Amino acid sequence: MTKFESDETILASIGVDEDPGQGAVMPPLYLSSSYSLEGFQKKRAYDYGRTANPTRDVLARTLAALEQGAGAVITSSGMAAIDLVLNLLDAGALIVAPHDCYGGTWRLFEARAKKKQIEVVYVDQGDAAALSGALARKPALVWIETPSNPLMRVVDVEAIAKAAKAVGARVAADNTFLSPLLLKPLAIGADFVVHSTTKFLNGHSDVVGGAVIAKSADDVEQLKWWANCCGVTGAPFDCWLTLRGLRTLSVRLERQQKSAAKIATALAKNAGLRAVHYPGLANHSGHAIAARQQKGFGSMLSIDLAGDVSVAPGFLDRLQRFTLAQSLGGVESLISHPATMTHAAMAPEARVRAGITDTLLRLSIGLEHEDDLIADLEQALR
């Protein structure tokens, strides 16, 4: 596979007819933890499953091709992928992170900062003055999430990467919400891309996994070394399932984001809502940047209910097509209450600073018919 192939072709041809043993059209699942040596000191390509596994390597090669990186490391979860990047930093290194990042990322950064392993400063990365103030402190790493979770704020990756480079900082982008089909951060200045493959890449809500893709071969080697050293590489069966899900990413995403746009447009007129946050809406603060830097607006949105938090339980109870659950990016539509679910790990004052209200709900749009989803949301709001 080369980076000049289109994403759809890469996805459809993942590992096809690459099995030298039996000629299996689809890549086989290698579960074996060990591989024999051909003879004394004569190692084969694989020796031990924590270090490398053929099924995991197919997934790594595919994600590296889609993200246009030099290589990838597949981890046991998205959080393991985020933590793996931190291993490349020196002790006490400063990270500039978004003030409204995923709650699990916030919890990890805070825990490591408490132990003085890193230092973190959280800023609204859409606020140029705040960002340049943070960059003046010469961070080692700038962490980006675009769009942010759960408010769908969009940042200009190329501009942030340029400013970060100017002060000698590396850039890591969590591309979980968009996937490489809608945004390729490495192509516009990022050094690392992180994914929770649990979400869109697998797409069927039956695997927890992660990946780090790096722009440079040097970084890939370091990431592989740390992943083997700490034992955070992904399980072969999870990789196989993720490969299976990944094959249909382009058709899933196309359909899901088309539905999300229709739902956001319908909800924008609903008096039962204080706000609809979807970058595809012309009045969204990040619409212009998203239209310029992305291939689509994605299938995630959030809504703010009019009234106080007491209206949320009734609304959620009345929904029939949306399941109240964590996670996103699957074929089924999910709804979550960030303040008590995905962002419960965030300190309440940090949530307030980030604008995550108690009436905010995050929607992940699946493959159900959009008319059924709109009707469901409208009846619950009534």
Ligand code: PLP
């Ligand atoms: N990054 C983002 C944007 C997420 O939403 C999540 C999980 O929800 C993660 C990372 C963590 O991934 P995982 O749950 O696979 O560890």
